[in-house]
Every structure is written in C-alpha cells, then in structure tokens.
Amino acid sequence: xxxxxxxxxxxEIIADIDEEADFASLDADAPLRDQLDLDSMDFxxxxxxxxxxxxxxxxxxxxxxxxxxxxxxxxxxxxxxxA
Amino acid sequence: MAAYQLLIIGGGLSGIAAGIRAARFGLKTLILEQxxxxxxLNSYYLRQGRLLETGLHAMxxxxxxxxxxxxxxxxxxxxxxxxxxxxxxxxxxxxVRFAGRTLRFTNDIAMLEEAIACEFPEAIDQFxxxxxxxxxxxxxxxxxxxxxxxxxxxxxxxPLLADMLLLPLMIYGNAEEHDMDLGQFVIMFxxxxxxxxxxxxxxxxxxxxxxxxxxxDFGGELRYRCPVASIETDGGRVQGVxxxxxxxxxxxxxxxxxxxxxxxxxxxxxGDCARYAGRMSFMETISFxxxxxxxxxxxxxxxxxxxNAPRLDYQRPDDYLDPSWGVICFPDNFSGLxxxxxxxxxxxxxxxxxxxxxxxxxxxxxxxxxxTQAAIAASEEIVGNYRxxxxxxxxxxxxxxxxxxxxxxxxxxxxxxxxxxxxTPWSNLFIAGTDQGYLGIVGAMxxxxxxxxxxxxx
Numbered sequence: 001x002x003x004x005x006x007x008x009x010x011x012e013i014i015a016d017i018d019e020e021a022d023f024a025s026l027d028a029d030a031p032l033r034d035q036l037d038l039d040s041m042d043f044x045x046x047x048x049x050x051x052x053x054x055x056x057x058x059x060x061x062x063x064x065x066x067x068x069x070x071x072x073x074x075x076x077x078x079x080x081x082x083a
Numbered sequence: 084m085a086a087y088q089l090l091i092i093g094g095g096l097s098g099i100a101a102g103i104r105a106a107r108f109g110l111k112t113l114i115l116e117q118x119x120x121x122x123x124l125n126s127y128y129l130r131q132g133r134l135l136e137t138g139l140h141a142m143x144x145x146x147x148x149x150x151x152x153x154x155x156x157x158x159x160x161x162x163x164x165x166x167x168x169x170x171x172x173x174x175x176x177x178x179v180r181f182a183g184r185t186l187r188f189t190n191d192i193a194m195l196e197e198a199i200a201c202e203f204p205e206a207i208d209q210f211x212x213x214x215x216x217x218x219x220x221x222x223x224x225x226x227x228x229x230x231x232x233x234x235x236x237x238x239x240x241x242p243l244l245a246d247m248l249l250l251p252l253m254i255y256g257n258a259e260e261h262d263m264d265l266g267q268f269v270i271m272f273x274x275x276x277x278x279x280x281x282x283x284x285x286x287x288x289x290x291x292x293x294x295x296x297x298x299x300d301f302g303g304e305l306r307y308r309c310p311v312a313s314i315e316t317d318g319g320r321v322q323g324v325x326x327x328x329x330x331x332x333x334x335x336x337x338x339x340x341x342x343x344x345x346x347x348x349x350x351x352x353x354g355d356c357a358r359y360a361g362r363m364s365f366m367e368t369i370s371f372x373x374x375x376x377x378x379x380x381x382x383x384x385x386x387x388x389x390x391n392a393p394r395l396d397y398q399r400p401d402d403y404l405d406p407s408w409g410v411i412c413f414p415d416n417f418s419g420l421x422x423x424x425x426x427x428x429x430x431x432x433x434x435x436x437x438x439x440x441x442x443x444x445x446x447x448x449x450x451x452x453x454x455t456q457a458a459i460a461a462s463e464e465i466v467g468n469y470r471x472x473x474x475x476x477x478x479x480x481x482x483x484x485x486x487x488x489x490x491x492x493x494x495x496x497x498x499x500x501x502x503x504x505x506x507t508p509w510s511n512l513f514i515a516g517t518d519q520g521y522l523g524i525v526g527a528m529x530x531x532x533x534x535x536x537x538x539x540x541x
Contacts, residue, residue: 019165020149037151041161041536048108048540060541 001080006073013049017042028069050076054083085333087113089539090324092311092349093340095123095488096524097516099294099305101338101531103162105539106303113332114303115324117310121295123340123488124495124517125524127287130477135369136287137479137487138495140386140412140429143255143274144525145173145190145281153278155525161532164297170284172417174385177280180465181247182393190279199244206241213238217273222266225503231268232261246395251275251388253397254410254431256522258361258496260398267520274523280385282417314339314350314512321350321512336539339507340516340531343498344491352508359518361494362399364481366434368458371425371475387411389465398433404454405433406461428469430462436481436492451478496522505534513538 001009007028014036015021021036032038046066050056056079058066065075089105091098094116105112120126125138146153148166159166176194178187184202188195192214200207216238235245249263252271257263263271283290295305314337315322323333339346343359346352390396390408409432415423434454442450455478459470481493490497497517505513513534521530 016163018151018160019167020151039152039157041157041532044536044540045161052109 001077001083003073003077006076006080007069009053010046010069010072010076013046014038017045017049026069031067032069032072033067054080056080085323085335087111087323087332087334089113089336089338089535090115090332090334091338091340092314092324092346093123093489093516094118094121094295094305094307095340095516096125096294096527097519097531098123098338098340099291099298099531100158100162100528101340101515101535101539102298102303102305103294103301104532104535106298106301107163108540109302110539112298112303113334114298114305115309115311115326115332116305116307117489118487119307121291121305121307122287124484124490125287125527126291126487131475133371133475134286134288135477136414137367137484139282139287139524140410140414140431141174141280141282141417142171142524143271143278143280144523145171145279154274154529155278158525158528158532162294162297162528163301164293171281172284172419174280175383175416175418177251177386178384178388179247179250180387180389181243181250181395182390184243184247186247188276190281192276195276203241203244206239206244209239209241210244214277217269218277220265220269222269224266226266229265231263231265234265234268243393246390248272248276249395249397250390250408251386253395254388256496256526257397258363258494258501258517258522259499260362267522270521270526274525282414284420311349314346316350316509316512319508319510321509324349336511336513338505338513338515338531338534338539340514341489342491342494342516343500343502343514343518345489346507346512346514346518350507350509350512356491359498359500360491361497361499362436362492363397363496364399364434364436364484364493365431365495366404366439366454366458366478366480368430368432368455368462368478369476370428370430370459370469370473372428372469372472373474374422374424374426376472383416384466385413385416387465389462400433400435403435403438403450404457406454406457409433409458409461411462411466425474428462428466430458432458432461434481434493436485436494439480439482440485440492442482447482451480454478490517505538 088110089112091114144155146155176189186198310327312327412429415426484493501520515534519530
C-alpha cells in the first residue's frame with residue numbers, strides 16, 4: 001500500500017472507532033490521542049483493527065511509534081508493502 | 084484446535100459486552116446462557132402481557148453525546164455502538180429521605196449542593212471540599228481496602244449527611260455490609276451524583292436486543308438454555324466446559340461471569356467458597372397502577388431512597404425483609420418518555436437469603452405475599468397510598484435471583500471480596516462481571532470489556 005492508502009485506512013479505522021472524530025483540523029505531526037481525545041482503550045482498538053485486517057502483530061513496546069498520523073504511516077509502510 | 088477461542092459463561096451484561104469485544108476483533112466466541120433470555124441480573128420477564136424488568140431502576144453514569152472521556156461514551160465506543168443514535172432519558176429528580184430529612188438531587192450536581200446548603204448549611208463548605216477530594220482520587224489504583232466511612236468522617240464531620248450520601252451509593256453498588264471500599268465509593272459517587280441517572284428508550288428488552296444483535300453482527304454465537312455443568316481443567320489450564328446436557332465444548336480461554344462461588348463449584352477451584360458469598364440481597368416488589376388513578380405521590384420523583392432509622396444500617400436483615408429502608412422507583416418518571424396507560428412503582432428492600440431459602444414450598448407463597456404487603460405499606464408511608472389502585476403486582480426474592488442468575492445467595496452485588504484483575508488459578512480462566520468488581524449496568528459492561536482487553540485481546 002502507498003503512504004496515502006495507509007493514511008486513508010488509518011483515518012477510516014479511527015472514524016469507525018469514534019463517531020465524534022473530526023479530521024478537519026488534524027495535524028499529521030501532532031499526537032493523535034491529544035487531538036482526537038482518544039484514550040488507551042480507543043488506541044488498543046486501532047491496533048486490534050490493524051491486526052484483524054492485515055494479520056499485523058504490533059508489540060506493545062512499539063505503540064509509541066503510532067503516536068502521530070505521520071509516524072503511524074512511517075511505521076506501517078514497510079509492514080504493509082505487500083498488502 | 085479448540086472449538087472456540089473464547090467461551091463466555093453467562094449472557095448478562097458483562098458477558099455480552101465481553102463477547103462483543105472478542106467477536107469484533109475476529110475471535111470465535113460463544114456465550115452460554117442457562118436462561119431462555121439474555122440479561123442476567125438486568126433482564127425482564129413477561130406476565131399477563133406485561134413486561135417486567137429485573138434489576139434495572141436506572142442506569143448510572145449519564146453523559147451527553149460528545150463527552151468523549153465519560154465512562155458511558157467510552158463504553159459505547161468500545162462496543163461499537165452509536166451514542167448519537169442511542170436514546171437516553173434522564174431522571175426527573177430523585178431524593179434521599181433519611182429520618183425525616185430530605186435531599187433532592189438531579190443530574191446537575193449543583194442541585195445537590197443547593198439542597199445541602201439549604202438543609203445542612205453547616206456542612207456545605209466541607210461538602211464542596213469533599214467533591215474536590217473525590218474528583219482527585221484515582222479509584223482504579225491498586226491499593227488496599229480503605230474505609231469510605233472513615234474517609235467521610237474525616238472530610239465531612241457530619242454523620243447524618245454522610246449516611247444520607249452513602250445510602251444511594253451503597254444500594255446501587257456495595258457488596259459489603261456496613262461499610263464500603265473507598266475506591267468503590269468514589270466510583271459510585273461519580274456515577275450517581277456527578278454524572279447521574281437515566282434509562283434507555285424502550286425497555287430492557289430493546290437494550291438487550293441491541294447488544295445481542297451487535298454481538299451476532301460481529302459473528303458471535305449465543306446459545307440459550309445451556310446451563311454449564313463444569314469447567315474442564317487439565318493441569319494449569321482450562322480445556323473448555325461440559326454442559327448439563329453432557330455436551331463438551333473446548334476453548335482456548337473461558338470467561339466466567341457467574342460469580343466466584345459458582346465458578347469455584349464449576350471448576351473445582353479449591354478455596355473457602357463461603358468467604359466469597361455476598362450477604363446483600365434484595366426483594367423486589369413491582370406494582371402497576373392506572374395512570375388516571377395514579378395518586379399525586381412523589382410528583383416528578385424518579386427514585387426515592389428512604390431510611391427511617393437515624394443511622395444507616397446497610398446489612399442483611401435478621402428477618403425475611405427489612406422494609407424500614409429501601410428504594411422506591413418510578414420507572415415512568417424519566418424525561419421524554421411516552422406516557423403509558425399504567426405506571427409502575429418498584430420497591431426494593433434488603434432481604435435475607437437463608438430465611439427465604441429455608442422456606443418449605445407450600446408456605447413460600449403466603450410468606451412472600453405477607454412481605455410484599457409489608458413492603459408496599461412501608462413505601463406508602465413515604466410516597467402516599469397506592470395499594471387500592473394496583474391492577475397488577477409481582478415480587479421476587481433472593482431465591483428467585485439465585486435461580487435465574489446463579490449469583491450465590493442471590494447476592495446481586497456478589498462477593499464482598501473482588502478479583503479486580505479477573506485472574507483465577509488457571510491461566511486461561513477469567514472472572515468478569517459482579518465479582519470482578521465493576522457494578523451496575525454500565526459497570527458490568529465495562530468489566531467484561533476490561534477483562535477481554537487485558538487478557539484476551541493482548
């Protein structure tokens with residue numbers, strides 16, 4: 001998947017998790033949790049959804065790499081190359 | 084390979100919520116419910132064309148859509164339910180009537196502050212400081228049991244007001260007698276006074292249908308009339324369960340929501356079962372009255388928590404029932420409900436399980452009738468007479484609760500000792516629901532979610 005495709009998938013997953021999510025003023029380089037008011041339970045859902053869709057195992061110690069939209073994309077690009 | 088990745092014993096709110104989480108992320112999940120309806124402690128039954136709810140007076144933790152950090156809305160997100168499409172009817176107002184004094188509260192805690200300023204002006208400053216202390220307290224930190232009574236004695240120095248605040252919080256979620264864990268007190272204070280009471284649109288049936296449908300939409304399976312006979316173990320692990328029908332089902336993990344004592348019995352878990360049997364159970368007395376002849380009692384009150392004696396006595400009574408304190412609920416008095424032809428009055432009083440359990444079958448009925456009348460009479464002292472208008476009446480006792488929910492001794496709040504992390508002697512058997520420790524409808528669902536998140540999805 002391309003960077004843009006991965007970004008779209010992420011936004012789609014977040015929108016599906018949170019009906020209040022508002023991406024209009026989202027800064028791709030600022031922490032997602034603060035901007036979207038997500039808590040650790042929501043965050044787990046993003047990880048779980050990626051696992052379900054792409055059989056992707058993300059170890060807990062790598063969660064910090066999913067902090068911003070850009071860092072998520074950077075992290076996922078090599079993992080979703082074949083997807 | 085096991086037949087299921089997760090088997091859940093009990094189709095109550097914690098079990099269904101746990102099931103939704105597991106099924107949502109692709110786990111092959113089966114819920115086993117002994118009864119022919121879902122809901123467990125918060126279910127319903129049908130009599131003469133009427134739907135009677137069990138357990139539900141009101142849901143706690145009211146929050147408007149959009150308040151993202153509120154427990155209710157986090158719950159909806161976790162279950163992948165739309166909060167925007169969910170109809171929540173807020174309470175009109177409730178009151179605590181204690182030895183002749185009254186405190187009224189709504190979902191706006193400023194009303195409670197005002198009531199306290201009026202009724203107990205000497206304590207209002209302390210109450211305001213108490214609220215700040217409660218707001219700063221982390222009730223989920225793993226700390227040893229602390230006495231809520233001692234905390235209130237230190238912060239409020241007003242025994243009557245402390246008891247009046249404790250009454251609804253204990254009735255809505257305290258498994259222990261006499262005192263309450265401080266963490267649990269803080270959870271309940273926020274759930275009832277800071278956030279508030281509401282009920283879903285429709286009845287418990289529609290709410291349960293919504294949850295079960297969501298579970299099934301995610302591919303989950305639910306089987307009714309499937310009582311579990313035993314949890315099969317082998318060394319340090321659970322292999323699955325055997326049903327009373329003899330059928331055996333294997334699973335990678337089992338989640339039990341039937342309480343610690345019943346889980347011990349099913350699994351052969353060694354330990355002192357009696358230690359985990361909760362002592363608080365209740366009898367529920369439900370009356371239907373035509374709206375036209377509904378008297379003017381308790382106008383626009385949703386719930387009246389009453390206590391006749393001057394000191395709070397939260398314990399299993401020495402007699403079958405203790406009508407000197409309890410809850411009177413008017414389920415029709417929530418905002419925005421379409422008026423029904425009949426209105427309900429529900430009275431809940433502490434009851435003694437051993438006494439009810441010891442009754443011979445032929446006198447159970449007459450004894451229940453006698454105490455039903457005692458409960459109605461006690462509530463009439465508080466809200467006015469309604470007995471002559473009753474068109475339909477039904478009651479259930481701790482024995483009924485035990486039979487339908489498997490909660491040992493009909494203890495609706497379960498054991499006084501909780502297992503917060505849900506762990507058992509088996510590495511793949513977990514406890515959720517009442518004996519994990521989050522209580523009430525919202526609490527039960529959060530319990531199922533939390534345990535699945537912690538132990539199954541990781």
